[in-house]
Each structure stands twice: as C-alpha cells, then as structure tokens.
Amino acid sequence: MTNLRVCWHKSIDEIKELDWQKLLGKPTIPFYEWKWLNALEKSGSVSNEKGWQPLHLSLWRKSSLIALAPLYLKNHSYGEFIFDHAFNRLAESLGLNYYPKLIGMSPFSPVEGYRFFIAPGEDQHELTFLIMNQIDSFALRNGILSCNFLYVDPTWCPLAKAVGYAAWFNQQSLWSSDGKKDFSEYLENFNANQRRNIRRERQAIKDIGLSISAFNGREIDKEMMQEMYNFYHNHCSRWGPWGSKYLSESFFQSLAEEKKRNQLVLFIAHDKSPREAIAMSLCITNGEKLWGRYWGSKEEINHLHFEVCYYSPIEWALAKGIHTFDPGAGGAHKRRRGFKATPTVSLHKWYDQRMDNLIRAWLPEVNKMMLHEIEASNNGLPFKIKPPQLSFSG
Secondary structure, eight states: OOOOOEEEEGGGSSOOOOHHHTTOSSOGGGGGHHHHHHHHHHHHHTTTTTEEOOEEEEEEEEEEEEEEOOEEEEOOOTOOOOOOOOHHHHHHHHHHOOOEEESSOOTTTSSSBBOOETTTTEEEEHHHHHHHHHHHHHHHHHHEEEEEEEOTTTTTHHHHHHHEEEEEEEEEEEEEEETTSHHHHTTTTTTTTHHHHHHHHHHHHTTTTOOEEEGGGGGHHHHHHHHHHHHHHOOOOOOOSSOOOOOOOHHHHHSSSSSHHHTTTEEEEEEETSSSSSEEEEEESSEEEEEEEEEEESSOOOOOOOIIIHHHHHHHHHTTTTEEEEEOOOHHHHHHHTTTEEEEEEEESSSSHHHHHHHHHHHHHHHHHHHHHHHHHHTTTBBBBOOOOOOOOO
C-alpha cells in the first residue's frame, strides 16, 4: 500500500462529484451521494457554525480516488438520533472534554448504510485498516476523545470491529412488503381488529373530503418544494427550542433541481387542488427502498399523519415494487401500523483508556437488553397469530 496519498477535506467541494460517485456502487443510498451532502453544505445546513464541520478523508493512488470516509467533526450531539448523553456525563466525571467528536454518518439522516466507500478491486481489509490508522492519528494529535460510526452497514461492521471498534445496539422501525402486491394484501398480515382500525383511520380522511396525491421526479417543481419547506418549518416551530429545525430553505429548493428530484416523492393531502395542500410529507427513494423524512400540516386532523406519512407511502411503495420502507426516527406508534423494530449498530472508539474500558464493560449487558426490548416490541405487533407447526409422525 505504498504510493498512496491521504487527504482531509473541509468541504465535499474539494472532491469531484464523478470521483465520489464512482465509489458508492449500485444502488446508491441517496443520503451519501455527493449531490445530497453538497446541498447540505451549500445551503448552510451543515457547517462549522452549525456544529457539523465536514472532515471527509480520502485515499488516492496518483490521481485516482480509491477510498472515502465521510466524516464530520461535531461539538454537540444533535441531529444524530443516537443518544449518547450517558457517554458525555461519563467523560465529565473523568475530567475529559467529550466534544469535539468525530462522527461518520449522513447528517440528520438516521439511515442504515454507513461504511468506507472503497473502489472495486482494492483490498477492503487493508484500506479499512489504513483509514482507521489515519483517523486514530488525527484524533490523538488533535485531542479528540472519540470516533463514532452511526447506522453502520451490517456487511461493513465486521471490518470495523476487527480494528478495535465497540458495537452499540439501538433500534429503528422498518416496513417490509413481504411479497404483498397491494395494500389490501398487506392488510392481511394484521389481525381482524387492527385491520378494522387501519381501514377506519384511512376512511376518516376520505370522509372529511381529503385526497392524497403522490408526486415523483419531474412532477415535482420548486413551488412544491417551497411549500414542503414551509410545512417543515412550521412543524418544527411548534416545538419551540425542541423543534430540531436543522435544514435551511435553500436546501429544500436545491432538491428541486432536475438531477436530484428523481429521488423525491411528495405525498400531498388536499381537498381541491394539490397546489392547495393541507399537509405534505417528503420521502426519498432509490428505486429499491423508500425513506420517510419530513412532514407538516396546516391543521390538526385525526389520523392525517398516519395517512400521509405511513399508509399512502406504503401503498405507493407496493405499486412501485419497492420492498422496504424506513419511516424515520421514533417508533411506538409505528408498530401498530406494521413497522417492525429492527436492530441498528453504531461503532465507537474512545481514545482515553479509562473511558474505553468502562464503556466496553457496560455495552454487552446494554446490548442484550436492547435485543430483548426489540423482541418484546415485535411480539406485541397486531399481526395474525400463526398456528404452531405440529408433527404427529414417529
């Protein structure tokens, strides 16, 4: 692995889009595409001032980009949806500065799939080891306490664990089509009581005269994205300082550009024209998966959130042959609507030996508890009870 050049980048603009995209593979996860991360930076949603300093690491062989590690230097824990407050308190008790910390994830997107992106034909193990060594050296040289990779791609996890990272389990919600072809077939998964509840919730929206229209790709224009931003802004404002309004108006506008909007899906609730929206939700797709992101409503209407954010996207996904739908953070109310709890893994390394030892001793029991919680949550899902498979032979 001689003749390799290592670079740290304070802006994704320092790497050409074509070079970045070549390493992502197919199908890409939209939240790691150059245009998505660049839009976050260009719009000011991600910046040093916002506590998200881009610090991407790249490896080059002559003029060829062969590996990427999307990274950020952070001075807070907002926008991660992995709640590490206990780690922060432990650091304080040890007299350590918890921030800044290195984070590997797509900002504000709790989406499974983080990994180092390495060119085909390269040695995955060796380059992963090399990048990790560069991160370690950078962290120790700059007094950084930890490096954290969130929502890790399960196939990459063993590589990172092999070089000394500790796994911490959390959970997300995930819908799967399970081979169903339409919403009626999907409802067959549920017990009779919950089927009635879902039909009743959907009918309630129709009874007040609302329709739901879905728009994808070229059907979406800047006016629609401006309205989506307005809904997002107003929804966040309702929660005051806890509203977590991370994205700027210009970020939403940038998504309406022609090369980005093919991955967008808007679900609009309206009584007359979709141009007079009552509520909207924004989803992202790569043609194989669907991710729910943001929503807002002008009125508090019972069951409207479920319709615009869950039922209509599920119906759309089934019609398009999409097999999985990640509706975003949070979970309790999603369970009864068919979203199962699934484990996610984050990987962590602490450069203070005391802190590293304490947390590693604590994690196995915490991880076991999380898996039990996920199992208990899924055991309570309102699905049909399958009869036991009995054998009378022998």
